[in-house]
Structure formats: structure tokens, C-alpha cells
Amino acid sequence: MTQSSKHLQIPVEHTTLKNGLRVVASPDRSAPFVTVGVYYQIGFRLEPRGRSGFAHLFEHMMFQGSENAGKMEHIRLINASGGLLNGTTNYDITNYFEAVPSNALERVLWLEADRMRALKVDDENLRNQRDVVKEEVRVNVMNQPYGGFPWLDLPPVAFRNWPNAHNFYGDFVDLDAATLADVQKFFRTYYAPNNAVLLMLGDLDPAEAFKLAKRYFEDIPVQPKPPRADVTEPRQTEERRGEVPENLGPLPALAIGYTAPPRTSPDWYAAAILDRALHGGRSGRVFRELVLEKQIALETDGSYDGFDTNGPTQMVTRIFHRPEYSADATIAAFDSVIRDVQEKGITADELDPVKVKFRADYYSMLEGGMGSYMPRFGLMHYLACFTLFDGDPTRINTVLDGFLAVTPKQAQEVARKYLVPRNRAIVARTPVPHATPETTGAAR
């Protein structure tokens, strides 16, 4: 592709405060809103052993009160400014973010600084949020057909090292065991300015925004560098398989995950393009072959979190297949798609449109990425990951070139090197047979 001049350039300015807090600003005056995020380099992969689900429970605690903004003040102040907020827990990062009218920028910074400086929560808050988190797990996983499939199912099968392989939402017994002392320790260890990045996007002047960031954040004391858990995986030598009962849904489903190349290695770019060639919508090879052509599956999709992970990560295919086909027959059909790529490769005629679509998806992600209600969520998210993981937010403007430069030969080589049985795990979600089905007449 020789379209570099066509590529969007996002203005990015960045600095580091004396306490180590990295600050990134990206102005865009087209609408009177700002999106603000604080990303801490801690996620569920790194939570303490015996405390599965803790990183996420802790994320809830960050909304329970800080030194000068008591329980609910944070949320009330953002809502009353005309804005929205949320937080998510991920493998290697936890984020807190707001989209507000731009006249509330300073207020948002005050709130984020207040909770980075001093969380102020008690046992009652912890009990309350533990209950809330349990209901979250029930509604999203236990009481939902295919809940947690495959993000909770695959890691324990695919990986051997606890940080990569445990239950990220948390076993209830571990959630119950969490104490306020754990909360305190976790906050002190990981929620330090030197373990975070502040992002400010939208209707702002970077120089003024930096001044505000300095005012509210710079005197938050630096903390010792948090210990980095060892997330390396022992070498895998054979295919791994697991089975999880599906208590509600009627269709058998498979998740096939291949451990992906390390972040920013040359293979990483090729793997992302290969992923799109396989899983990019209905023209992706997996959907085309399994759903449209052979009609073994009713639905397939793929996911690969290459941008926002910083440790062992999988390229995952999900297949909901027709019950009359066995799991083995379905896997065989999937394998023939993979084998075809490995043996015959992907021509430039096929790969070029994949790259055009990759570029379009990249722009869509930067603009929205979490629905239109959180503008520039994706831009914020990628800037944060490039800063925390790679030390360079300006990669937002160059990373695309690496993906668009992937050649058919590289895509084929990556398929041969990574899409092999000894590098994969397969989990089957198998419907639990129920009693005789009741009559299915028209609902009245």
C-alpha cells in the first residue's frame, strides 16, 4: 500500500510529571466535549494469588469514595456536569474514564487526582460492592447463555502460569475472602502516579491541559515501582483441550485459541492481518467456509486483543455449530481452512482488501470504540496502551503502517508458525441435556 499520505494524523502531545505520571493530550475542537481517562498498569492478570477477581472488585472500590469526594460524589459530580463515566478491568490495565462537556475538564481532573491521591473506603463499601460484583457475575456469566464464553473458559485450558490461567471474574470464595487490608495494599502498590497515564482528548488546549494536570496531580507522591509478576508461559508441546457445560443455551459451541506472537514483534503485525483475513466479518475465511459455504456452523466470530494486552494472548475463533455435526467434524472443517492458508497462502488480491478494512476499522475504533456515547474511547485506549506498554503514544500515527506493510508471504509464515496444534487450546461448551422440552405453541 502506498497510501501513507491518506492516513489520518492525530495530534498528540505528551509529557511526564515529576512524580512519574505520564500525561497525553490530543486536541480536537470540533465538538465541545472532552474525554478523560486514567489508566493504571494493573489488570486481572496481575492480581494477588488466592484473590481471583480482586482487580475487578478493586475497580469497583475506586467509585466508593476518596479523600474529598465521598461515596457517590464522584458519579454525581460527573453526571451533574452533563457527562458519563465508567471503568473497566482488563488483562494488564484498569481504566477509569469520563466524557463530559469541555467546561468540566478541570472538575474531572480534580476527581481523578483525588482518588489517585487517597482512596477513602470502609468495610461497608466493600461488602456492598462484593454483593454488586456477585450479581454482575450472575447476570453476565451464570444466568446468561454462553456467559463468559470464551474469555473465562479458555485461559485455564490454554495457560499454565496462574496469572494467565485463573478465573478473572473471581471465585465467590475468593471475593468473600478479600479484606479492606487487601484493598489498601493493592491501592498503595499499583495505584501510583508512576504506574499510570492520564489522557485528555477533545476540546482542549494541550498547554492549558498540561498546566491543569500539573496542578492536580504532580504532588501526588511517587511510589516504589510495583513488582512485575512473571507472566511467562512454559513452552507448550501439545494441543490442550477442555470442556465446559453450557447450562442454558441449546447449541454446541467451540472456542479455538492460538497463542499469538509477542507484542510489537514483526510477527505481531502479520498475525493481526491474518486474524482479519480469517475472521473479518462475512468475507473472512472462517465465516465464509463454515457458515456460508459448508453450513456446518450457524455463527462464527473471532477476537484478538493485540493492542491492549502485554502478555500471553490468544487469537480466538468462536464457532456455534449445528448439533448434527460433532465437535470433531467441526474442528476438522476449521482445520481445513487453516491448512489451506498454510499451504496455499493468501494472495495479494485477497490481502489488500483486508488491509483496507483494517484501516477503516482502526479509524472507527479511534472515533468511538465503545458506542457513540463515549467519543474517542478507542483513541484514548490505544494512546494509553502505547504509552504504558511501549513508552510512545505517537505510535498512534505510525502503527498502522506496520499492519499495512504485511506481505502475503509474512501472513503465510505466521499461519505456519503459530496456527499449529501444539500452540492452541480448544474448549467445547456442551449443552447440558434438559428434561423433555415443553410444548412450543404460540406465546399468548
Add this chain to the structure above:
Amino acid sequence: MTPSTSTKTRPAAKRKSSAKKTAPTKGLAAVTTFIPAKAPATEKSKFSAPPALGPERPVAWPKRTVKTLANGLQVVLAESHTFPKISSHLYFRSGNAAVAHSHPGIAEITAKVIRTGTATRSSRQIEEDLRRMGADAGGSAGADTSVISINGLAEFSNGILELMGDLARNASFPEEQFERERRQKIEELRVERTTPGFLANERMRRVIFGDHPYAIIAPTEEQVAAYQRSELEHYYHHHYTPANAVLIIVGDFQSERILAQIEKVFGTWNAPTRELQINPAPPNPEGRHVHLVHMPGTVQTQVLVGNLSITRRNPDWYRVVLANSIYGGAFHSRLVMNIREQKGYTYSPRSGVNALRQHGYFTVHAAVRNEVAAATLTEIFYEMDRMRSLPVTPQELESARSYLTGVFSLGVATQDGVLGQLSTVYLDRLPENYLEKYRAKIHELTADDILIAARRHFDSANAQIVLVGDRDQIATQAALFGPVTEYNAHGNLT
């Protein structure tokens, strides 16, 4: 199908909460421990109060180019140049409600099969054309609307429009694609029958809308099995017509240039339009009634409370929306504060006014652990009755007005946000300046307006209660709130 909507790879922990302080600590909480501050105490004064808001910058909704072509197609264009993309949606003002009593779900499967073939393009060709233009296509139908959407790179806007025109005018409904979509729909229905949220909505619509087409949100397996390809073609020819359509495009283009292209692609499209039937409002159900949908062994109860309400065209619309945001429509609302942040019954309670085009309805939902189903209902009605009895505080009023106008306007920052707001205006035939006036309309509302809205539209005495859960765990609790009717997961009386 349903499973693909749960592609989420990580828990996105939604937060919801409200404006009050925690309940006073008692008993065990006497050992209240605070996380020690990292910062020296001297910092406290400097940062003890939140900074005031700066001067507000007005929201400027993009200028629209609106034109109705000779064939009746309404075109709405809005430029947005930040990202080199376009979002284009061709809406038709009819959906599943138009055929709910004769061919339930036909509008939806029609919308899905349209993208699988035209007179000159195979399914595979369409998908490859899309990818070449960096584009995604969608086809779907709700109760009132059918839509063909294509979003892609702005540099391919001509090709995107041509494909859109081809899908709108020349869909060929390939037999094997129709059969595949039919099979997929049947499996999707089977999954939906195991999804508590779906079962709750299905029952609520039945209960509230009675004989109105809005009562039916999904066909049965048998109905899908009986679909004829000719029925899809029939729906397509009668409803996918220019005079029944609104084409809305937002993105990185020059309006004049793209309008010329639209004329070229859609100008020769002629098809007669039949008038849509408006069905009279169903009678309001009288008295609280509990509808229990039995799902054996579930670990949670899906609670859904609702009553008939209004549409966006009703003069009370702004009032009820503001009342809803204070009641349970926002993170800091009373209900969320109560049953999530104080009591920990649920993760994601929410209330909303669902404005279908002919009639609206109000709902409150929460997924709660089985033991607190009755306690949750008690709080839902307590908060509803409080809204009906006492004026909201000045602080709540002010916060809610700012929240609503701010969040309404957030849409201006993305192409999809602008498109969504424009579609509301033009599909519901709201005044052209609806977006521009919204803020003033909300800000002029008083505590009295909210009281009026709550009394008129939060019909606590006649609210219908749907509970989806395990009968053995919740039947006794259900009976506390009125006569109980039980259904199975197929939606049938037991």
C-alpha cells in the same frame, strides 16, 4: 445470532450509583477503616472542594442538507470531517409491527436476507465489495423501522451508495441464503428462550400491548419454519419504497457532490407506497398483576416492571424523560443508589421510557439474587411512589437537567451519534429544530413538571410485574404483589 453479541473479551464493569451518602454505619461497621491518604494532610485545603465549571461552549449540531427527491425519498446529509469515513443508513418507516399479526418476524428476516444477493451480485461478491471499500453492512428491522446500513471509508462513498442502491432496489433473495437465515433464526429463537432478559421483555410486551402489534416481539419456531421466500419478496416490494424511506448519511463528504451521486443512484427508483395502518392504543391494564415466567434452577430473578406511556410527540415527553433520569435512568438516580449502592441487590438496575412510534411504554428492570426479588419490588415501588408524592430537590433537578442535556449532546462528537439523533428526528417526524431546542426544553422544566410526569406516567397502582426465575424460589415472594399468572419458557401458560 444471540451468541455473537457476547463476544466481549473482558468485563466492562458498568457503574451506576446515586447522589446520597452511604447509610449510617452501624454494628460491625463501627470498625470502619479508611484507606490512609498517600498525600500530606496540608494538601487537603487546596483540593477540598471541586472546581466550579468553566463557561460552557454551546453545542453546534451540524448543518443538515435535507431534500426530498421527486420519487419521495427523503435525504438528510450532515458533514463530519474528523475521520475519513461515512455512515449511511437507509431507513424505511415500517417494521415488524406492520406484519405482526399476519407474518410475525417477516420484516426482520427480509432485512437479513437482502444483503445476501442482488440481481447482479452474489452473496460472496457483496461481502468482497464491502471489504474492498473498508465497509460493514447491516440489515435489521425493529417494530417500526427497517434499515439497510453501510459504513465505510469516505474515499469509497460512490461505491457504497451504489451498493446501497442495489440492495434497496434489486435484492434477489437467493433460496439457499434464505434457508440458511431461516435455520439460523430458529436456533437464535432457541437461545433467546434461555435468555432471562428476552423472556421478560416478551412477556411485558404481551401484557402491556394486548391485541396491538407491539405485543409480539418474536415469531415462534413454527412460524419461522413456515416462512415462504415469496413473503419476503412481498414485504420488500411493499415496504422498501422511496416514499417510505429516509436516507441519512453522516461523514466526511461534500454535501452537494454526494447529493448529485444520490440523485444518480436513487433518482430513477419508483415504487408505489401503501399507507401504514396506525393501531389504536391498547387499554391500560388495571391493577398490579404478577406474570411469573418459570426457568428452573436459575441463580437470579429478572425483575421487570412496566406500564403504558407516551411517545416523543407527546407534550409530556421532556417531563417524563427528566423524571425518569431522576428515578432510575442514570447512574446517580434514586433507584440505582437504593438497590445497588445501598443494598447491593443488583449490578445494573435501570428504568427507561421506550418510545415506539405509535405508543410508548415505561419499564424498570433489575437482575437480582433470588432471595431479594420481593425486597427489590418493594424498593422499585417505594421510589416510584416517592416520585409521585414529593417534589424532587433543587439539587436533583439541576443535576438531572445538566446530565440529560449533556449526554443528549454527546452524540454530536461522533458520526454514529449524529446519525442516531438525526434518525430519531426524521423517523418520528419531530420538528426540524428538535436537536437545537432540546436543551432549552429540558432547562425550563421545574420540580412541578416532574411531579406531574411521575403521577401521569409512572403508573405504580396499575404497573405490571414480570419475574423470570425459578418458581420454587420466588412464587411466594411474587404473590405479595398481586395475583400471579405463571408461564413456561415458551411463553405459554402453565
